[in-house]
Amino acid sequence: QVQLVESGGGVVQPGTSLRLSCAASGFRFSSYGIHWVRQAPGKGLEWVAVIWYDGSKVKYVDSVRGRFTISRDNSKNTAYLQMNTLRAEDTAVYFCARVGYASSVDGMDVWGQGTTVSVSS
Amino acid sequence: QSALTQPPSASGSPGQSVAISCTGTSSDVGGYNYVSWYQQYPDKAPKLMIYEVNKRPSGVPDRFSGSKSDNTASLTVSGLQAEDEAHYYCSSYAGSDTVVFGGGTKLTVL
Secondary structure, eight states, X not given: OOEEEEEOOEEEOXXXXXXXXXXXXXXXXXXXXXXXXXXXXXXXXXXXXXXOTTSSOEEEOTXXXXXXXXXXXXXXXXXEEEEOSOOGGGOEEEEEEEEOOTTXXXXXXXXXXXXXXXXXX | OOOBBOOSEEEEOTTOOEEEEEEOOTTTGGGOSOEEEEEEOXXXXXXXXXXXXXXXXXXXXXXXXXXXXXXXXXXXXXXXXXXXXXXXXXXXXXXXTOEEEBOOEEEEEO
């Protein structure tokens, strides 16, 4: 079945790095863009980044630009989020989601179960 | 990249209809017909309920409908059922290939 599975979360200290992975199955991964969306404890959803189906374009929310890097390896059906210089405010559950419709990057039709990142000293 | 504005809570009795609003600006909601709505149960991943303002993905009941007027989009849930009790989030295309979410609305079925 169509599925996204995140991994790589954990507890880290401020200023350190972490790389999240998003493994896809059940669909042609190389044909779809991928988003990362996060949700801080008890808070709402926040869009973080998007990568085009072929990796040709990436976009970020202002608060992570320059610290986070989104990438993908279509040969491994996997997208990544490299997070550097982590801050306490990056603590959240991180979801990856598929861009569902060619008309716009909005409209995320498949979501993973999320992986938890906790930044604390 | 300011969050869209949603009411923190909404409620209705079984069988009733309830509408949840999502207010943005001319740079996001008002500028494009790309508004989505997501349903999220506690500790679960969000689920797409509406995309492109008023389109329903396959499998979403037709009790869920979307609309938009100027800078405000709305999700209407008709014939409320107990299983509709969840958080609902709107999102919008915000230009330059970016997306912005609303703060979320907790829907309670009385």
